Amino acid sequence: MTRRAALHTLGGGALGACVKAKGRPPITGSIVGGSHARGHLVRDGVRPRAARVEEVEVAVLGAGVAGLSAAWAFERAGLRDFVILELEDVAGGTARSGSGPVTPYPWGAHYVPVPSPDNRPLVALLDEVGAIAGRDEKGDPVWAEEVLCREPQERLFFGGQWHEGLFPRDGASGEDLRQLEAFEADMRRWVDWRDARGRPAFAVPRAVGSDAADVRALDGQSMAAYMDERGFSSPRLRWFVEYGCRDDFGSTLVQTSAWAGIHYFAARGSAGAAGGAEFLTWPEGNGRLVSHLAGLAGKRLRTGALVTSVETGKDAANVVYLENGSRDLAVGLRARHVVFALPRFLVGPLVAGAAGAAHLHETVYGSWMVANLTLRDRPQGRGFAIAWDNVLYESASLGYVVATHQRGLDHGATVLTYYLPMLDDDPRAARQRLLRTTWEQWVEEVLADLERAHPGLRDLVENVDVYLWGHAMVRPRPGYLWSEALVRSRQPLGRVHFAHTDLSGMALFEEAQYWGIHAAEAILRERGQAVRSWLSA
Numbered sequence: 001m002t003r004r005a006a007l008h009t010l011g012g013g014a015l016g017a018c019v020k021a022k023g024r025p026p027i028t029g030s031i032v033g034g035s036h037a038r039g040h041l042v043r044d045g046v047r048p049r050a051a052r053v054e055e056v057e058v059a060v061l062g063a064g065v066a067g068l069s070a071a072w073a074f075e076r077a078g079l080r081d082f083v084i085l086e087l088e089d090v091a092g093g094t095a096r097s098g099s100g101p102v103t104p105y106p107w108g109a110h111y112v113p114v115p116s117p118d119n120r121p122l123v124a125l126l127d128e129v130g131a132i133a134g135r136d137e138k139g140d141p142v143w144a145e146e147v148l149c150r151e152p153q154e155r156l157f158f159g160g161q162w163h164e165g166l167f168p169r170d171g172a173s174g175e176d177l178r179q180l181e182a183f184e185a186d187m188r189r190w191v192d193w194r195d196a197r198g199r200p201a202f203a204v205p206r207a208v209g210s211d212a213a214d215v216r217a218l219d220g221q222s223m224a225a226y227m228d229e230r231g232f233s234s235p236r237l238r239w240f241v242e243y244g245c246r247d248d249f250g251s252t253l254v255q256t257s258a259w260a261g262i263h264y265f266a267a268r269g270s271a272g273a274a275g276g277a278e279f280l281t282w283p284e285g286n287g288r289l290v291s292h293l294a295g296l297a298g299k300r301l302r303t304g305a306l307v308t309s310v311e312t313g314k315d316a317a318n319v320v321y322l323e324n325g326s327r328d329l330a331v332g333l334r335a336r337h338v339v340f341a342l343p344r345f346l347v348g349p350l351v352a353g354a355a356g357a358a359h360l361h362e363t364v365y366g367s368w369m370v371a372n373l374t375l376r377d378r379p380q381g382r383g384f385a386i387a388w389d390n391v392l393y394e395s396a397s398l399g400y401v402v403a404t405h406q407r408g409l410d411h412g413a414t415v416l417t418y419y420l421p422m423l424d425d426d427p428r429a430a431r432q433r434l435l436r437t438t439w440e441q442w443v444e445e446v447l448a449d450l451e452r453a454h455p456g457l458r459d460l461v462e463n464v465d466v467y468l469w470g471h472a473m474v475r476p477r478p479g480y481l482w483s484e485a486l487v488r489s490r491q492p493l494g495r496v497h498f499a500h501t502d503l504s505g506m507a508l509f510e511e512a513q514y515w516g517i518h519a520a521e522a523i524l525r526e527r528g529q530a531v532r533s534w535l536s537a
């Protein structure tokens with residue numbers, strides 16, 4: 001839905017109806033994050049001098065999945081002298097979660113697909129959080145019932161009612177179905193593809209996959225161009241594939257590299273609408289995983305700590321941060337090593353001497369708005385029953401996931417997590433619009449979108465909280481995923497090792513975990529420690 005359309009509905013008097021309406025209590029809520037004012041101190045050039053300096057072996061900057069995974073690897077290797085600095089008051093970054101009287105709920109990442117048994121660190125982490133019920137005869141994990149996404153997993157609203165699954169099959173022409181079949185066959189070809197060293201074309205994490213020329217060449221065009229070349233013109237098929245790009249990357253077919261678009265379908269050993277990897281999920285989404293990791297870090301995790309500068313020297317690096325989000329309490333850390341697990345766009349502003357490097361300007365970020373709607377009862381809608389993931393065909397949003405689904409609570413109060421990726425070609429304009437839009441406007445936009453599928457929804461809504469992700473996700477744009485700029489981004493700078501999902505050119509739990517562990521192991525090696533890598537088979 002366009003902003004103009006949203007404002008039009010507001011102009012029609014819906015704002016009053018939304019916030020206070022006769023006969024029903026007003027909808028409460030607010031914009032709850034992120035801490036943009038705090039983060040913008042860096043943008044605005046605030047560079048305080050530290051009043052006191054502490055010594056530490058490793059400073060981990062950022063408590064997203066990457067930073068927390070680095071800490072996990074240090075802990076496992078017996079290196080306990082580290083501190084994690086996190087700008088927000090809660091750890092987790094784009095995988096953080098929230099909670100309310102009804103249920104915990106995600107604010108960003110909400111699932112991981114069932115990993116390959118070869119993904120040892122992810123399997124180990126999932127074991128730690130109780131996601132593995134046992135082992136089969138091959139020794140592979142048997143996933144606990146309560147974490148495997150319950151049926152029904154997905155439904156799609158189109159033609160005035162809900163349908164099972166995400167491909168709009170009902171009313172599809174013979175040509176739509178023929179093209180779907182051909183697309184799935186094409187993706188299966190990529191699933192089965194192996195290079196001369198036996199590596200798959202696409203893997204998770206991506207480092208395990210092939211770097212053969214045929215595979216790299218896919219990055220030279222957009223997913224739209226890839227589909228054009230093969231005659232995949234069916235609007236339904238194109239919607240379905242674009243849905244995948246919007247869901248995983250927050251980008252359109254045109255904005256997405258064909259390499260990334262195919263990765264979505266072929267990296268996990270399935271191929272398209274029929275196959276589909278199974279998902280592991282929790283009521284609070286991946287918040288369950290980051291809470292566990294944050295718990296392991298304990299008091300070494302310092303939240304409300306905004307990093308304002310990093311200077312790397314011969315024997316140590318100096319990090320300065322503002323304590324408790326205050327402008328005045330600057331603390332210094334003299335660290336032998338640094339894991340910079342912050343998004344790429346912060347390297348230039350924060351790391352002394354880095355700002356001029358051209359490759360730092362190549363990373364493009366999309367914005368997202370996420371809203372959590374607390375409902376006193378389930379919404380009504382025609383057709384197939386409510387599922388975990390509920391998607392609308394004619395919508396700019398991705399629809400919503402249901403936080404109570406995994407707990408088997410199918411009646412009564414619930415929380416719906418609504419996702420809106422902002423697909424503008426100009427990400428800066430999108431960010432400005434994101435931050436300019438008021439809570440009332442967001443609420444109206446969300447309700448106007450969902451009420452097409454759920455008439456009367458607003459009567460059930462008690463509270464809507466909104467989270468604004470300005471630099472939500474790196475865009476896997478054409479030409480970026482195999483670029484020299486991305487390769488250079490991964491190289492350490494003196495005592496600073498980088499770790500963030502950005503280093504893969506796409507935002508996924510497994511990529512963030514990979515880079516966190518990768519940085520930790522590089523530091524362990526630098527310290528002369530023997531490392532049995534988590535990252536090799």
Ligand SMILES: Cc1cc2nc3c(=O)[nH]c(=O)nc-3n(C[C@H](O)[C@H](O)[C@H](O)COP(=O)(O)OP(=O)(O)OC[C@H]3O[C@@H](n4cnc5c(N)ncnc54)[C@H](O)[C@@H]3O)c2cc1C
Nearest residue numbers: 062064065066087093094108109110111307501508509512
């Ligand atoms: C809306 C949304 C939905 C998503 N859904 C999924 C999903 O379902 N599954 C999935 O696998 N992935 C999903 N992702 C992708 C998700 O980004 C990755 O899975 C992963 O969580 C990224 O972790 P990270 O540590 O690399 O980065 P981030 O999450 O960006 O972590 C970086 C951390 O650094 C902190 N920070 C920033 N600046 C400073 C500073 N100056 N000082 C101190 N700290 C600072 C941030 O607050 C943050 O905590 C989603 C992302 C979004 C935005």
